Amino acid sequence: MQALIDQIEASLASRLYFLSIFTSLSLPDIAGALSSDNGEASSKKFIAWYEDWVRPRFRENVVSQSPPHIGQYIKELANPFDGESCYRFRCSLLHQGSTQHPKSKFDRIIFIEPGATTNVIHYGQINGALCIDLPGFCSEVLQGARAWLAAHEVHENVQRNLSRFAxxxxxxxxxxxxxVPVIG
Incomplete structure (x- = not known):
């Protein structure tokens, strides 16, 4: 799994943004499946993993990047991109190639490419769309994946299921x- 995390970081550095987003969206499924008794992904596992390991990173990152005299006052800052919204986005993007899901609370999800502007809009709502900072989102997912892996890689289910990991x-x-080298 660490190799996958490293390759997502490399895709971001190489400006391969579709790969970065698509693969980042697969990590909650993979981690949820690795933790489970049956080794299979599900919407419930995705949503729970995202809520535990990704969604809190937004607030933590805002606080850590704020001056201490301001960060201490940031108590109730919630990421509007909740687990269910992310799961629906994942389904529409990975299965239909669409940033719009008919049951989403957002008209669509959009990402601004890094360097296109000096402004950073991260989880800002604009005319019904949720605008997400692309590297910020991928970074939050990767932070969650690293923390999860460090906390769970020794668990029995994870060990058993990792043995089948590509x-x-x-x-x-x-x-x-x-x-010859193969991936399998």
Missing amino acids: QRHSGGLAPYIVG
Whole structure:
């Protein structure tokens, strides 16, 4: 899983924004499945994982980036992109390639590419759309994934399910293919 996290960071640095968003949206599913008894993803697992490991990062990051005399007063700052909204966005983007979901509370989700403007709009609502800072969102997901992995990588379900996690095998994967790198 660490290799996947590293590759998401590399895709951001390489300005491969579609890959960054699509893959970041897969992490809550993957982590939820890894933690579970049956090793399978579900909407409930996605939403719960996102609420526990991603959504709080917004407030934490705002507080940590604010001067101490201001940060101490930021108590009730909630990310409007809740687990259910993120799950619906994930479904529409990954399965239909759309930033609009018919049951979303937002007309659409939009991301401003880094460097396009000096303004940063992160979870701002504009005419019914939710505007999200692309690196900010991916960073929050990656922060959550790292924290989750550090806290759960020794758990029995995670260990069992990680054994099936796709990984790179530099010398092949016998008995299927040997002598060349494969992912499997």
